[in-house]
Amino acid sequence: MDMREAVNRFVRDGDTVVIEGFTHLICFAAAHEIIRQQRRDLTLARLTPDLIYDQLIAAGCAKKLIFSWAGNPGVGSLHGMRRAVESAQPGPLELEEYSHFGLVARLSAGAAKLPFWPLRDYRGSDLPLANPLIRTIECPYTGEQLATVPALNPDVAIVHAQRADSSGTAQIWGLYGVQKEAAFAASRVIVVVEEIVPEAVIRADPNRTIIPGFIVDAVVCEPWGAHPSYAQGYYDRDNDFYVAWDAISRDAKGLEAWLNEWVYGVGSRAEYIDKLGEDVVARLSAKPRVCEGVNYGF
Amino acid sequence: MAVRAARELSDGDVVFVGIGLPNLACNLARATHAPNLVLVYESGAVGAVPERLPVSIGDPALVTDSLGVASMADVFQFYLQGGRIDVGFLGGAQVDRYANINSTVIGPYAKPKVRLPGSGGACEIAVHAKRVIVVAPLSARSFPAEVDFYTSPGHAGKYGTRRELGLPGGGPLRIVTDVGILRPSPQDGELELAAVYPGIDPQEVVEKVGWPLRICAALEPVPAPTAEELHLLRDVLDPQHLYL
Numbered sequence: 285m286d287m288r289e290a291v292n293r294f295v296r297d298g299d300t301v302v303i304e305g306f307t308h309l310i311c312f313a314a315a316h317e318i319i320r321q322q323r324r325d326l327t328l329a330r331l332t333p334d335l336i337y338d339q340l341i342a343a344g345c346a347k348k349l350i351f352s353w354a355g356n357p358g359v360g361s362l363h364g365m366r367r368a369v370e371s372a373q374p375g376p377l378e379l380e381e382y383s384h385f386g387l388v389a390r391l392s393a394g395a396a397k398l399p400f401w402p403l404r405d406y407r408g409s410d411l412p413l414a415n416p417l418i419r420t421i422e423c424p425y426t427g428e429q430l431a432t433v434p435a436l437n438p439d440v441a442i443v444h445a446q447r448a449d450s451s452g453t454a455q456i457w458g459l460y461g462v463q464k465e466a467a468f469a470a471s472r473v474i475v476v477v478e479e480i481v482p483e484a485v486i487r488a489d490p491n492r493t494i495i496p497g498f499i500v501d502a503v504v505c506e507p508w509g510a511h512p513s514y515a516q517g518y519y520d521r522d523n524d525f526y527v528a529w530d531a532i533s534r535d536a537k538g539l540e541a542w543l544n545e546w547v548y549g550v551g552s553r554a555e556y557i558d559k560l561g562e563d564v565v566a567r568l569s570a571k572p573r574v575c576e577g578v579n580y581g582f
Numbered sequence: 583m584a585v586r587a588a589r590e591l592s593d594g595d596v597v598f599v600g601i602g603l604p605n606l607a608c609n610l611a612r613a614t615h616a617p618n619l620v621l622v623y624e625s626g627a628v629g630a631v632p633e634r635l636p637v638s639i640g641d642p643a644l645v646t647d648s649l650g651v652a653s654m655a656d657v658f659q660f661y662l663q664g665g666r667i668d669v670g671f672l673g674g675a676q677v678d679r680y681a682n683i684n685s686t687v688i689g690p691y692a693k694p695k696v697r698l699p700g701s702g703g704a705c706e707i708a709v710h711a712k713r714v715i716v717v718a719p720l721s722a723r724s725f726p727a728e729v730d731f732y733t734s735p736g737h738a739g740k741y742g743t744r745r746e747l748g749l750p751g752g753g754p755l756r757i758v759t760d761v762g763i764l765r766p767s768p769q770d771g772e773l774e775l776a777a778v779y780p781g782i783d784p785q786e787v788v789e790k791v792g793w794p795l796r797i798c799a800a801l802e803p804v805p806a807p808t809a810e811e812l813h814l815l816r817d818v819l820d821p822q823h824l825y826l
Contacts (some may be wrong), residue, residue: 306625306626306640306654307625307638307639307640307641308625308640308642331654332702351700352700352701352702353699353700353701353702353703354697354699354700355699357601357638357639357640358601358602358637358638358824366697369697370697381686381700381701382701383700383701383702383703383704383705383706384624384654384658384701384702384703384706385658385659385662385663385703385705385706388654388655388658389655389658391655392655403658403659403663403706404663404709404710404750405663405705405706405709406705406709407709407735407741407747407748407749408682408708408709408732408735408736408739408741408742408744408747408749409701409705409708409732409733409734409735409741410686410691410731410732410733411686411701411705411733413691414686414691414731428748457651458642458645458651459625459626459627459640459644459645459651460626460651460652460653460654461625461626461640461653461654462653462654462655464653465653465655514642516642516645520642521637521638521640521641521642523637523638526638570642573646
């Protein structure tokens with residue numbers, strides 16, 4: 285399936301959408317297609333909204349953000365998100381805030397189909413005041429007061445991975461983030477990969493599989509689909525772009541011009557990568573560091 | 583500050599590393615007195631030995647040659663909540679009298695003057711790490727008597743003391759600033775001045791914080807950064823001056 289069809293069929297106005305990936309494997313290709321198809325009133329959940337949700341928010345796709353750390357890592361603020369929060373541009377944005385552990389726990393509960401997840405956290409913190417969904421429960425065994433967060437079960441999770449077979453059985457190496465939890469918590473799952481490989485390749489190394497194809501609704505092959513994020517073994521993070529985003533996004537007009545050129549102005553990820561140019565692709569392409577493999581014999 | 587923070591680490595410590603200066607400090611410590619430091623990043627890299635200075639806490643260089651990669655659920659539940667982390671690093675826009683830290687908002691939460699990034703993993707690091715090192719430049723604005731928002735718990739405050747709250751970790755035990763080091767008093771957890779750097783007048787530090795800062799009877803000696811430490815920082819670890 286191509287990205288246009290996957291977004292068209294599985295992402296709907298008003299959905300709760302999780303596009304995860306912690307620094308690694310953030311699927312910008314999917315976000316750009318959501319922007320092009322002008323989805324509206326989305327509730328966007330992610331630990332770190334990052335540039336990907338800054339762009340979705342600035343494009344007017346979001347009504348609410350669920351998050352735990354909102355910044356441009358090592359650079360500064362997310363200006364698109366701040367404009368939405370501080371001056372309702374292009375529309376108001378409701379915030380629901382956790383710590384990383386809290387949001388990870390929400391997805392763990394969602395994946396396990398439990399109503400909540402207990403954690404030893406938040407005592408001495410104002411976070412439960414800021415977010416009344418952070419509550420407490422008395423442990424039935426010890427009497428200890430534990431914090432709880434409610435399950436997060438998104439309508440759709442979009443998970444980027446290095447490779448999958450045609451059924452969507454997906455393998456990830458490098459940083460996992462919460463890709464597995466997001467996929468198992470969601471009602472609909474779109475897997476986006478750098479490469480579709482024969483099932484035999486997956487079966488030759490089963491310990492690397494994190495998502496089984498039978499929970500996946502759509503598999504999209506989208507090389508360089510995570511840029512300016514990265515895919516270990518394929519391409520590096522485009523740190524220069526993360527730095528440049530600060531100036532691009534500082535005022536609404538600049539950000540809009542960027543969206544016009546790089547999102548609305550291209551029809552697909554392949555066009556975006558063409559536009560990015562050979563020099564950037566060459567600069568970011570991963571050098572080989574191949575592991576030896578193991579004996580699965582018996 | 584990177585040198586002072588690095589010296590707070592002991593060889594063999596398991597350190598939960600944050601981005602920015604702590605990242606640099608940990609890699610400096612590993613290159614000098616603490617070669618067996620185990621770097622754990624909240625992104626999941628365990629025993630990282632980054633070949634280049636990581637630009638983010640999710641840098642791919644943290645994975646290459648690491649001891650292992652954990653899911654973030656494992657990082658927070660098993661490593662941090664499980665009590666396996668010796669040292670956590672925190673920064674923040676505000677640090678108060680009892681080392682509560684604010685990285686959420688300046689002003690009221692509903693109508694903030696400045697919206698900051700938020701907790702990330704800071705709250706749980708403050709709750710669980712056996713000891714926390716805070717790195718923050720000292721100024722009246724950033725060291726008020728009480729934080730505007732309690733993101734990460736210190737030693738005492740409106741919710742009570744760490745003991746009353748039953749927090750498992752040791753909390754912020756060293757506050758490394760650009761002029762000296764603060765530490766909590768063993769009696770009541772209030773931060774007091776433990777050391778000043780060469781050429782700094784303790785009185786000057788007292789004037790910069792938002793509460794009547796007590797000065798320890800015997801200030802700790804703080805040797806100046808060595809030529810080797812400076813060389814490693816400037817020429818080897820951060821040649822592009824990403825953090826310095």
